[in-house]
Each structure stands twice: as structure tokens, then as C-alpha cells.
Amino acid sequence: MTLAELENAKAESLKEVAAANDAAAVEALRVKYVGRNGSIPALIKAMKDVPKDERPAFGKAVQAWRAEVEAALAAKGAGSSGEKSVDADLTLPGRWWGLGAKHPLSRVIEETARIFGRLGFTVADGPELENRFNNFTALNTPPHHPSMDRSDTFWFGEDCLLRTQTSPVQIRTMMANKPPIRVICPGRTYRRDTTDATHSANFHQIEGLYVDTKPVSLADLKSVLAYFAKEMMGDGVTVRFRPHFFPFTEPSVEVDFTCHVCKGKGCNVCKQSGWIEVAGAGMVDPRVFGHVGYDAEKVSGYAFGFGVERIAMIKYGIPDIRWLYENDVRFLSQLA
Ligand code: PHE
Numbered sequence: 001m002t003l004a005e006l007e008n009a010k011a012e013s014l015k016e017v018a019a020a021n022d023a024a025a026v027e028a029l030r031v032k033y034v035g036r037n038g039s040i041p042a043l044i045k046a047m048k049d050v051p052k053d054e055r056p057a058f059g060k061a062v063q064a065w066r067a068e069v070e071a072a073l074a075a076k077g078a079g080s081s082g083e084k085s086v087d088a089d090l091t092l093p094g095r096w097w098g099l100g101a102k103h104p105l106s107r108v109i110e111e112t113a114r115i116f117g118r119l120g121f122t123v124a125d126g127p128e129l130e131n132r133f134n135n136f137t138a139l140n141t142p143p144h145h146p147s148m149d150r151s152d153t154f155w156f157g158e159d160c161l162l163r164t165q166t167s168p169v170q171i172r173t174m175m176a177n178k179p180p181i182r183v184i185c186p187g188r189t190y191r192r193d194t195t196d197a198t199h200s201a202n203f204h205q206i207e208g209l210y211v212d213t214k215p216v217s218l219a220d221l222k223s224v225l226a227y228f229a230k231e232m233m234g235d236g237v238t239v240r241f242r243p244h245f246f247p248f249t250e251p252s253v254e255v256d257f258t259c260h261v262c263k264g265k266g267c268n269v270c271k272q273s274g275w276i277e278v279a280g281a282g283m284v285d286p287r288v289f290g291h292v293g294y295d296a297e298k299v300s301g302y303a304f305g306f307g308v309e310r311i312a313m314i315k316y317g318i319p320d321i322r323w324l325y326e327n328d329v330r331f332l333s334q335l336a
Contacts, residue, residue: 001043003054003061009039010065017072026076033069036087040066101335104312105204105324108232109186112206112311115231116184119224121208124183126169128190132159134168138291139248154190162190166207167248170284170303173209174292179299180212186308197320204308211284211294211301218251221281221302225255229278233260233315240275249282249303260314269314276314279306 001009013033020026033040043062050058102110113123126134136148146152147164154162169185185207193199210216210224222241229237237260241253257278259270266272281304286296309321316335318324323331 003058006043006058006061006065010061010068013065013069014072017069017076020076023077026073026078030073030078034066034073040069098329098333101333103324103332104316104318104335105308107335108308108312108315109204109206111232112184112186112228112308115228116182116208119182119227121182121184121210124169124173124185126163126166126172126185126187128163128188129156130161130163130168132161133291134171135161135163135165138171138288139167140285140287140291141247145247152192154192163187164191165189166205166305167303169207170209170248171288171292174211174289174294179294179301180210181301182210184208195322197322200309200321200325203321205305206308207303207305209284209301209303211289211299213299216283216300216302218253218283218302221283221304225279225281225304229257232311233257236260236263241281244280244282246280246282248285248288249280250285252280252282255279255281255304255306257314269317278310278314279304281305 013029017026017029020029030038032038035041040062047055047059047062132148136145141147153164156162166185166187166189169183169187173181173183173185187204187206188202189205190202193201195201208224210220218241222239226239229239237258239258240256242256244252244254246252255278256275258264259267259274259276261267261269262274264274266274270276281302284301284303289296289299309324312318312324313321
């Protein structure tokens with residue numbers, strides 16, 4: 001481009017800017033002339049091809065063109081110019097990152113603590129790495145019980161394991177306190193299970209324990225669990241007990257909740273039975289009291305335990321336990 005051509009181009013560009021009558025047109029001209037790939041930056045880039053002796057004059061003319069066009073554009077309200085331009089459209093709306101939501105397992109744990117809190121229970125805690133005594137022996141588990149097997153439990157040497165249940169927190173709480181005791185103990189538990197839609201090697205339980213010097217009965221246990229069932233799952237939900245066996249309770253029961261979907265009529269959620277199995281429970285075995293130094297003649301109590309995942313899955317209709325651990329926001333945000 002010769003100097004004369006440059007002057008023509010400049011005059012042409014200024015005419016165009018003068019004629020531009022809306023923001024889009026001004027912006028298009030800004031891009032055309034002073035934008036990153038505009039004609040003025042292109043001329044500056046091509047400067048090395050201009051014969052050396054013409055370069056200063058040519059350079060000056062290009063800079064003058066740039067200054068005049070920028071001034072004309074600015075007068076028309078163009079937002080930015082040449083080198084100083086921000087390469088973003090500041091008029092675009094901001095990006096929405098979404099709100100976080102509380103995890104379903106945290107919800108169930110907090111809700112459980114609130115419900116039992118209204119009945120006078122406090123929350124107790126214990127370590128995930130336990131010893132054999134707290135996780136098995138004190139809970140009256142016979143020495144060769146299969147749950148102690150290496151294929152069922154994560155052992156670290158002879159006396160150290162990842163707790164298989166939250167029941168050892170019962171033991172710790174009783175050893176550290178005198179009755180009356182009313183605690184719930186939420187926490188992580190571990191079993192050597194192969195992961196599938198309903199099993200996980202690392203899951204959560206909530207244990208409950210009530211021990212008192214006045215007589216505690218199975219009826220007390222049932223009423224407390226019935227209250228919990230109604231508060232957690234909704235009106236019309238109650239409990240039934242089925243005889244069962246746990247080493248640390250006698251008698252022991254399995255606890256079913258009325259199906260909260262059909263209210264007991266039978267549907268595909270409860271496999272037409274009207275009931276959903278939820279918890280294990282029973283009256284604390286006198287031998288357990290013996291292990292923690294309580295006089296079994298003077299105290300009585302009940303214990304119960306259930307899986308947090310199980311409650312979350314039935315309450316929120318989650319068909320696969322793995323969804324609870326994948327941290328997929330499409331799943332998690334549904335409870336927001
Ligand atoms: N810990 C038992 C289990 O893991 C559940 C349970 C707790 C049963 C308390 C009775 C009393 O299956």
C-alpha cells in the first residue's frame with residue numbers, strides 16, 4: 001500500500017465510522033479496522049515489507065490513521081480499542097454455576113439426629129479403626145463367628161480392624177459413662193462386600209442405645225422406632241418387629257417400616273408386601289453389660305442400628321447405592 005492509498009483508505013474508514021448509526025455497526029467497524037485481525041494491525045505487521053527509507057513516514061501515517069479511527073469510534077461509543085481492548089463481551093450475562101445441595105446421606109444423618117434429639121438422645125462418636133474387643137468380643141460375638149473372617153472384615157494385624165458396624169460405639173459410650181444413656185452414633189462402617197446396586201464395602205450406619213437403671217422394655221424400643229419411622233418417612237408409616245438374632249441383643253428383632261409409597265397396601269417398591277426391612281434391634285444382652293462393667297441385674301436397655309444408605313434409598317427412591325458415591329451433580333442437585 002502506498003501512502004496515497006493509505007490516505008484514501010483512511011478517509012474511507014472515517015466516512016464509514018461517521019455513517020455507522022448503531023452499536024453493532026460501530027463494533028463491526030472497530031473489528032474491521034483496529035480489531036486483532038483488523039486492517040490497521042495488518043498494516044503494522046506488514047511494515048517490514050515497506051522499503052526502509054519509506055518506513056518512518058509510512059509508520060507515522062499508520063499510527064495517525066489508527067488514532068483518528070479510534071477517536072472516531074470512541075466518539076460513537078465503541079467500548080474498546082486496539083491494544084487496550086478487552087477480548088470479552090462485557091454485555092453477556094454471567095455464567096450460573098448452580099447452588100450446592102446437601103448430600104442425601106448427610107441429610108438422613110442430620111434428620112435422624114434431629115428426630116432422636118427431640119427424644120433426649122445425643123450424638124456420640126467413635127473411631128473407624130477399632131479393636132477386636134469393641135467391635136466383636138464385648139458385643140458377645142463368639143470367637144469363630146464368620147463376621148470376623150478375613151474375607152468379611154478389613155483387618156490390620158491381629159487386633160485392629162475397620163469397624164464392621166457402629167455397635168462398638170455402644171461399648172465405648174457405656175465404658176465412659178454411667179446410665180442413663182441415650183445416644184445415637186452415626187458413622188462409616190466397612191465390610192469386604194463386592195460393590196453392586198445394593199452393596200458397598202464402605203457404607204454408613206446409625207446405632208442407637210438407651211440404657212437406664214429403671215426397667216426398659218421392648219415396648220419402649222418399639223414406640224421410639226415407630227416415632228422415628230413416622231417422622232422420617234411420613235404419616236401412615238409405622239413399624240413391625242420380626243424375631244431375629246444378633247449376638248449383642250436378646251431378644252433381637254428385625255424392624256420393618258410400612259412402605260411409605262403405598263402405605264402398606266402393596267406396590268412394587270415393597271415387592272407387594274407392604275413392608276420394607278430397615279433396621280436391626282433388640283434388648284441389650286446382659287453379657288454385653290458384663291463386658292462394660294455394668295451390673296446386669298440393675299440396668300436394662302435397648303439398641304438398634306440401621307444403614308444410612310438404605311434409608312436414603314427408600315426415602316428418595318434411589319435405585320442404586322453407587323449413585324450415592326459418584327458425586328455426579330446431575331444426581332446430587334435433584335435434592336437442592
Ligand atoms: N450392628 C447390627 C448390624 O450391623 C445392627 C444392630 C444394631 C442390631 C444394634 C441390633 C442392635 O447388622
